[in-house]
Amino acid sequence: MKKERVILVGVETEANYKIFEETMIELKSLTKTANGEVVFSLTQRRPQVDRQTVVGKGKLAELEQLADAHEADLIIFNHELTPRQSQLIGDAAGIPVIDRVQLILDIFAMRARSREGKLQVELAQLDYLLPRLIGQGKNMSRLGGGIGTRGPGETKLETDRRHIRNKMIIIKRELKEVAAHRERTRQKRKDNQTFQIGLIGYTNAGKSTILNVLTSAETYEQDQLFATLDPLTKKWRMPDGFEVTLTDTVGFIQDLPTQLIDAFHSTLEESQGMDLLLHVVDASAENRQQQEETVLKLMEQLDLDNVPLLTVYNKADKLDVEQFVPTLFPNVLISAKSLKGKAELTQAIKQVIMEHFLPYTLELAQSEGALMNRLKRETLVLSQEYQEDAQTYLIKGFAPENSYAIRKMEES
Known part of the structure; x- marks a missing residue:
């Protein structure tokens, strides 16, 4: 599969300077995971990001030239973009623009295997893309499996917002059912101690x-x-x-x-x-x-x-x-x-x-083999010693507070 040529863009500000370099390295790894090839990283230092286009006018012009020079397919920003910013930058650069959030959602769409995972990714993508429907036409027409387009797909996003909201309601309902099933399974494990x-x-x-x-x-x-x-x-x-x-x-x-x-x-x-x-x-x-x-x-x-x-x-x-x-x-x-x-x-x-269990000591008769097996399964058995005089086994270990082993020890 042909890799998409990607330009990364990040702005170092007073708010993010401590982690800026690390997040840029991480963005590069994320792009690689999404099958993209980073052809250039453009960074800028500013007190804060530009409200309109994140980077300044000069950098935006440079971005357009870089996109041409490197024959880039996509620009990925290391900041969450507003729908307006995304549209303005995309219009200026002449190629699709996505942000860090959309990239991560895209990787999640690639990785989801279970029904629940796929539903959760789709819900997150729809939630993210709903306010960004205006100006998505150009981006969403890249249905060749490009970065940022995996998941819901073109037809779902080109229909009206009501359809997407309804779809989100249905997904949330399905997720509730899956979560209830997961809770039952978890409770079963709890009940089995x-x-x-x-x-x-x-x-x-x-x-x-x-x-x-x-x-x-x-x-x-x-x-x-x-x-x-x-x-x-x-x-x-x-x-x-x-x-x-x-x-x-x-x-x-x-x-x-x-x-x-x-x-x-x-x-x-x-x-x-x-x-x-x-x-x-x-x-x-x-x-x-x-x-x-x-x-x-x-x-x-x-x-x-x-x-x-x-x-x-x-x-x-x-x-x-x-x-x-x-x-x-x-x-x-x-x-x-x-x-x-x-x-x-x-x-x-x-x-x-x-450290979180209670110590216990139990004496078991030779005939209580089944109980000994149970103790090994349900508690941490540290030692078992056969006492010839009494013909019993002395078991020492650690067990949860409400376990059978602790109750039996308290009874004896």
């Missing part, structure tokens, strides 16, 4: 790799932004026999479009019911602390800051371990792709679980 672990973190930090390493889930695992979109839950039996579920979620990013936070709320809400969250961080990323802050801020917005958290610093193979200084605690530093990494991560998870 299954310990639930959620993977969260910045996009491309290695969440899917960790899920695959622990559960052999074989999810889509690629060095790309937003490689995972649909939440995936897999069962993981820890070495001692304790059974938990692991749920992978969509990666976070700087300035995640509000349409996406709204549209993916049910997906991210999955994390609210977790017993433990693994915050996966790319330890080798240059802007690691900025990424950590982005995730923690979004967690706060989603009311996830009260769920127990273990920070997993991943990609240790890409850095000097001796020089590494962690910023979040508790943590573990691993390389998910190494065998040692799997063992270290398992041990760290076990440690956090023990």
Whole structure:
């Protein structure tokens, strides 16, 4: 598939200068993920963006010349554009213009696999494009699968606003049904007292790799932004026999479009019911602390800051371990792709679980084999010792407060 030739545009202002360079690098990665080839990056420093055209008049004229010189197909701005700005810049440059939000929505449209994922992306796209219907004619006629045109498609967007609003109502209704089904499944896991672990973190930090390493889930695992979109839950039996579920979620990013936070709320809400969250961080990323802050801020917005958290610093193979200084605690530093990494991560998870469980000691008769198996599945069994004198097994471990093991210990 032929790559589209793209010019990136960003304005460094008093409001964004701290993260400007990183967001431009990220924009380049996003463009690459959407099958675009960056032929030029145009940047400008201003106290604030121009209300009409984001960049100044001189830069706008330069943009038109650059589009011709590089035979560009598309211009992508690193800022959310108003419908008016988009139209004015597009008219001046003579080629289609989209912004960071539309690019991210486009990648989500590529990545969505499940019915829910596709519905949520379509809802976010319609919500974003509704106020931008005027002046979309030129852009939306690029139906050769161009960046920014995936998803709802031309016919849906060329019909009147009422049709789009009706479509959004239908999608919201369908999403409610899907969310209700998800809630029933989640409740079932809760009722079965299954310990639930959620993977969260910045996009491309290695969440899917960790899920695959622990559960052999074989999810889509690629060095790309937003490689995972649909939440995936897999069962993981820890070495001692304790059974938990692991749920992978969509990666976070700087300035995640509000349409996406709204549209993916049910997906991210999955994390609210977790017993433990693994915050996966790319330890080798240059802007690691900025990424950590982005995730923690979004967690706060989603009311996830009260769920127990273990920070997993991943990609240790890409850095000097001796020089590494962690910023979040508790943590573990691993390389998910190494065998040692799997063992270290398992041990760290076990440690956090023990801190949130209660210790128990139980004596079981030889005939209670089924109960022993149950304890191994539902609790962290640390030791089992056969006592010859009494012909019983002494089991020691850690279990959730309302578990069968704790109740049985209290009864005896």
